Amino acid sequence: MGQSNSHFLFSILWKASNLLRHKIFFWLLLHDRVNTRNLLKRKSMFLNTYGCALCNYKTEETSLHLFWDCPFSMHCWNSI
Template identity: 80%
Template sequence: MGPTNTHFLFRILWKASNLLRHKIFFWLLLHDRVNTRNLLKRKSMVLSSYDCALCNDSTEETCHHLFWDCPFALHCWNII
């Protein structure tokens, strides 16, 4: 359909030799569509708490928090 301007991360993602489910998960993460408590709240789902389930910081569970700011995530990244 002609040339399109896409972000370089998406070009790298789809050309990578990873499993399709990993590519789809990363695509969802880049588009802020991973089912975090924040996304469920935006979809009007009522939960008792929207705080992160992995830490006790009383911080809302967002994609950014879940993968980068959460102490549990930082510990996992350090192990890797």
């Protein structure tokens, strides 16, 4: 299908010796395609609230918030 330039993270990702489902999830995360409330909103799905379900803040649930900014995820990352 021709040559295309991709980010170096993708070549590292596919060469890594991880489970395929982990590779696919990380690929979805890099492409902002993880099913967050923000993505459902962009796909015109109606929800009562688009805020994060894991914290009490009224922050919209995006991939960035869900995996890095949310206090719950910060606690999870710190415990690892």
